[in-house]
Amino acid sequence: MSLNWRVLRGILGAVVMVAAMAMMIGIEIAEAQRRQRSAQPGPARDGAGSPAAPVEQIQRTQPPQPVPAAAVPRETVQADVSSRSVAVTSSFTGTEIVVFGAVDHSRQPTAEAGLYDIVIVLEGTPTRLVARRKSNVAGIWINTHSITFESVPSYYTILSTRPLDEVTNPLVLRENDIGFDYVRMTPIQGWETGVTTADLQEFAEAVVRLKQRDGLFVQEEYGVVFIGRSLFRASVNLPANVPVGPLDVRVYLFRDGNILSTYTARVRLEREGLELLLHNFAFNRPLLYGLFTVTIAVGAGLAASAAFRRNAR
Amino acid sequence: MNFYLPIAEMSVNVVVFLGMGGAVGFLSGMFGVGGGFLMTPLLIFSGIPAAVAVGTEAAQIVASSVSGAIAQWRRNNVDVKMGTVLLAGGVVGSVLGVEMVKLLRQIGQFDFFVSLAYVTFLGIIGALMLMESANTIRKTRQGKPASVRRPGQHIWVHKMPLKMRFHRSKLYISAIPPFAIGGFVGFLGAIMGVGGGFIMVPAMIYLLRVPTNVVVGTSLFQIVFVTGLTTILHATQNKTVDVVLAMLLMVGGVIGAQFGAVAGQKLKGEQLRFLLAGLVLLVCVRIAWSMVAAPADEYSISDVVGGRR
Numbered sequence: 001m002s003l004n005w006r007v008l009r010g011i012l013g014a015v016v017m018v019a020a021m022a023m024m025i026g027i028e029i030a031e032a033q034r035r036q037r038s039a040q041p042g043p044a045r046d047g048a049g050s051p052a053a054p055v056e057q058i059q060r061t062q063p064p065q066p067v068p069a070a071a072v073p074r075e076t077v078q079a080d081v082s083s084r085s086v087a088v089t090s091s092f093t094g095t096e097i098v099v100f101g102a103v104d105h106s107r108q109p110t111a112e113a114g115l116y117d118i119v120i121v122l123e124g125t126p127t128r129l130v131a132r133r134k135s136n137v138a139g140i141w142i143n144t145h146s147i148t149f150e151s152v153p154s155y156y157t158i159l160s161t162r163p164l165d166e167v168t169n170p171l172v173l174r175e176n177d178i179g180f181d182y183v184r185m186t187p188i189q190g191w192e193t194g195v196t197t198a199d200l201q202e203f204a205e206a207v208v209r210l211k212q213r214d215g216l217f218v219q220e221e222y223g224v225v226f227i228g229r230s231l232f233r234a235s236v237n238l239p240a241n242v243p244v245g246p247l248d249v250r251v252y253l254f255r256d257g258n259i260l261s262t263y264t265a266r267v268r269l270e271r272e273g274l275e276l277l278l279h280n281f282a283f284n285r286p287l288l289y290g291l292f293t294v295t296i297a298v299g300a301g302l303a304a305s306a307a308f309r310r311n312a313r
Numbered sequence: 314m315n316f317y318l319p320i321a322e323m324s325v326n327v328v329v330f331l332g333m334g335g336a337v338g339f340l341s342g343m344f345g346v347g348g349g350f351l352m353t354p355l356l357i358f359s360g361i362p363a364a365v366a367v368g369t370e371a372a373q374i375v376a377s378s379v380s381g382a383i384a385q386w387r388r389n390n391v392d393v394k395m396g397t398v399l400l401a402g403g404v405v406g407s408v409l410g411v412e413m414v415k416l417l418r419q420i421g422q423f424d425f426f427v428s429l430a431y432v433t434f435l436g437i438i439g440a441l442m443l444m445e446s447a448n449t450i451r452k453t454r455q456g457k458p459a460s461v462r463r464p465g466q467h468i469w470v471h472k473m474p475l476k477m478r479f480h481r482s483k484l485y486i487s488a489i490p491p492f493a494i495g496g497f498v499g500f501l502g503a504i505m506g507v508g509g510g511f512i513m514v515p516a517m518i519y520l521l522r523v524p525t526n527v528v529v530g531t532s533l534f535q536i537v538f539v540t541g542l543t544t545i546l547h548a549t550q551n552k553t554v555d556v557v558l559a560m561l562l563m564v565g566g567v568i569g570a571q572f573g574a575v576a577g578q579k580l581k582g583e584q585l586r587f588l589l590a591g592l593v594l595l596v597c598v599r600i601a602w603s604m605v606a607a608p609a610d611e612y613s614i615s616d617v618v619g620g621r622r
Contacts, residue, residue: 092317128617206612240324278319290548294541301379304567
């Protein structure tokens with residue numbers, strides 16, 4: 001009788017665990033297959049999401065256009081990203097994306113001429129964020145001051161051909177939200193504790209510093225290079241902790257400190273596969289998700305006790 | 314090998330977390346404790362957000378307590394009536410505890426309160442255990458028989474109304490003290506990410522005078538259900554239960570516990586308690602240090618939780 005119960009319990013626990021694992025593995029495999037399929041370039045794929053299409057588009061503009069004698073055309077910039085959508089799966093450990101583009105009607109004789117400057121800004125979704133400051137209260141460090149910012153970009157990277165202060169003046173940078181000093185950060189009035197507006201600057205600097213420490217705010221002063229008289233490229237390493245959501249890519253073409261042209265593109269960071277499933281499960285069906293977790297826990301406990309046949313105290 | 318945790322939203326090394334589960338499982342198997350008080354701080358030190366560590370650890374405690382509870386049940390070491398009263402209190406405590414976590418996260422004081430609770434309770438329990446076990450060890454060295462504290466006669470907890478008869482424990486006491494103990498442990502468990510056995514067992518022995526042979530079984534019975542409920546409540550109220558992390562810890566934990574139990578059989582009870590007390594105090598000091606030492610950065614940033622700051 002007791003042996004039967006033990007066997008039954010073991011089988012029950014094992015079945016629960018195996019079922020849960022099989023479900024997860026199944027999803028992983030299905031996802032991997034799907035990814036493999038979508039990775040194969042095919043003519044049937046629609047142009048919007050495929051990485052092949054933008055390349056062609058760029059290539060068309062690449063050969064130097066014959067300059068009409070009558071009017072000298074204004075330079076414009078066109079750009080795109082190497083992958084327009086990045087899948088955040090359970091094996092996501094960060095990824096590299098390449099931003100590339102070309103200056104139309106480029107007048108610089110060589111890549112090294114330095115006639116133009118390119119500034120690329122990658123900006124994540126603005127999110128609410130609370131910044132707190134600890135102070136020593138009776139020997140213990142405790143959060144005492146806080147400011148809530150209405151919207152701070154979840155991710156912010158600036159790449160340029162040379163340091164921003166050499167590219168242009170602060171006025172232009174401020175106008176276009178380029179640079180850590182000009183990231184839009186609006187505090188929510190009435191949501192602060194123990195803080196006066198005088199501290200605001202310090203808090204804003206702390207946010208930038210902490211975001212930089214987490215690798216979510218990045219600046220590379222020589223991150224963009226011209227590889228031809230009109231073609232340029234820059235590579236961005238998105239860290240594993242990059243917040244999911246769209247990234248807006250803004251490309252600015254500068255000459256003599258003035259913006260000649262801008263171009264925008266977008267990278268989508270989306271959860272996929274098991275990652276998406278579990279995240280949606282946890283947030284859309286929290287009660288079921290909780291029950292599911294407890295069931296797995298009970299199953300693991302039963303399976304373990306049966307497997308090791310140990311009578312725990 | 315890395316895995317991206319869906320709720321903690323970070324990429325972690327699977328081997329490291331399996332190893333952590335295994336190491337804590339070994340110690341918990343050796344000492345016969347749940348191990349939540351070791352695991353939760355360890356998770357927090359390794360960068361898991363405190364709230365996720367607490368919510369996820371509740372799930373792992375369910376796994377590690379289930380087998381023990383069943384073994385005790387089969388040996389008839391569970392006082393179901395006492396357990397049910399403790400459980401009723403635990404449910405109330407757990408609901409309040411999870412709400413408290415929500416509130417503390419909103420005002421940005423959760424990490425502080427977790428640390429404070431740990432330092433307080435680990436400090437008290439560790440010091441008491443250290444003294445008791447050191448005394449026992451000294452007495453046995455001197456050749457005197459270790460005196461077991463006899464359950465005394467009537468103390469204040471026996472003078473309260475709502476008396477109930479607990480047959481298995483051979484007690485006729487008020488239902489209020491066990492309900493209160495269950496509630497207190499459920500509350501702390503929800504905040505600290507522990508089962509609470511380290512508080513419930515001494516409380517049952519010294520306050521309620523429950524016979525020692527049913528104490529462990531009855532407390533495990535309560536812990537399974539209360540941490541199960543706590544897991545569900547953390548999942549619904551705070552969305553801080555990471556099932557992937559929980560599974561890593563469970564797998565490491567149940568395997569480690571088997572080896573720990575074998576190691577534990579080679580040591581005497583008072584030696585085990587002495588070592589456990591040392592471990593408890595070590596964790597206590599480590600957390601206390603993180604509260605008093607000047608932080609590397611006085612500033613911190615986090616997402617806004619809930620409607621208000």
